[in-house]
Amino acid sequence: MITDQTNVLILGGTGEARDLATRATQIPGITVINSWAGRTRQPILPIANTRIGGFGGTTGLISFLRQQQIDLLLDATHPFAAQISDHAAAAASLVGIPRLMLIRPPWQPLDNSAQGGLKDHWIEVDSHEEARTVLPGLAERIFLTIGRQELSTFAPLQDLWFLMRMIEPPDPNRPIPPGRLLLQRGPFSLVEERSLLQQYEIGAIVSKNSGGEATYAKIRAARELGLPVVMVQRPPVPEGQQVADLEDALGWLRQHGHS
Ligand SMILES: NC(=O)c1ccc[n+]([C@@H]2O[C@H](COP(=O)([O-])OP(=O)(O)OC[C@H]3O[C@@H](n4cnc5c(N)ncnc54)[C@H](OP(=O)(O)O)[C@@H]3O)[C@@H](O)[C@H]2O)c1
Structure with missing residues (x-):
């Protein structure tokens, strides 16, 4: 009432x-x-x-x-x-x-190539499991920006290297893929994201389609560097x-x- x-x-x-x-x-x-x-x-x-x-x-x-x-x-x-x-x-x-x-x-892929501008290279998938299946052959060094809960989904990919960013450390009882953990809380600037991708020689990004500005700089940085983004669609x-x-x-x- x-x-x-x-x-x-x-x-x-x-x-x-x-x-x-x-x-x-x-x-x-x-x-x-x-x-x-x-x-x-x-x-x-x-x-x-x-x-x-x-x-x-x-x-x-x-x-x-x-x-x-x-x-x-x-x-x-x-x-x-x-x-x-x-x-x-x-x-x-x-x-x-x-x-x-x-x-x-949700974020939408951008294509300004007809005007001589930049274009997003997204591979849209329905789940983290599907994201795992598209990574082999796409790149060898991956930026995994999906938080910590789904990390173990990527643990079977032992031949790839992952930069994994999250706020809290992952559960020590669950497997994670090989690579480096970055414990950081956004928002992140375009300058920061661009230099991170370059510093770690990242070849592809996995992201949730979270939408909003706070975590969008990595998508802009990927566009500028021409990197593919495996974009997990929303439930x-x-x-x-x-x-x-x-x-x-x-x-x-x-x-x-x-x-
Ligand atoms: N999933 C993401 O990518 C993501 C990213 C950023 C922030 N978050 C935030 O982190 C929280 C947990 O995310 P999740 O993906 O684990 O959620 P989830 O799978 O939808 O929820 C799992 C359980 O967490 C509890 N819960 C979730 N949100 C709650 C809230 N606001 N207040 C009280 N209990 C809550 C509920 O427990 P009970 O069944 O016991 O009530 C719920 O059944 C959410 O509040 C979400 O907004 C999630």
Whole structure:
């Protein structure tokens, strides 16, 4: 039920979600609870009321929504965080509250070659497993910028060398491919990305199609250097209302908060 004070649960995990949470707390009549999965040990959290850790599946999320009397659910998780978005869709529908997904648009390959400009060389694949199958023969030194969770998918490629960048170290109990780990948090500039690719003599990049600006410089750098990018496409999102822009998400909150 929507009362004078509207309780909003924001599911986060991205810089965009953090900005949204900060702005949402400034809307009169809205009380925000932020939820973070707790994957990174030193997360940059929103300033507002934040809880950390999983809910315990859809059932746990349903209990949380009821206990906290949440009126609105805003799913601002990363486009590759498919499980939590599915849980959010099921839980919001069962509890009977409005849900909105804030999903940044995917990157699109660019081709300015007809105007004498640069062109992206993307190999679009549906999964990390498919990305693994296209790498042999494509290049010998690969920049793997997919985070740490999917690294073991590439572990069988023992004849290739990988530069692997992530925020937290990978799970020591899971195999990783041969190469070098770089523990770094973005955003990264075009100058930094270009020199990294050159320094390590990278021949191809594997990236998720995350969208957004924070990690796009590597795609620009690859374009400039003419390197192929194996681009992993996004998993499907659950049905429901979605916006691509932070301002539209704030508009949705204002609209529902005052109804
Ligand atoms: N996947 C990526 O490439 C990526 C990149 C950047 C940031 N992130 C962020 O990192 C988090 C984890 O990503 P993932 O791919 O592991 O997600 P996932 O596969 O969709 O979710 C796995 C489990 O993590 C918990 N969880 C995820 N997001 C949560 C949140 N905001 N609050 C509370 N619990 C959450 C849930 O546990 P329970 O079932 O116990 O509730 C969920 O079932 C997400 O919040 C996402 O926004 C992911």
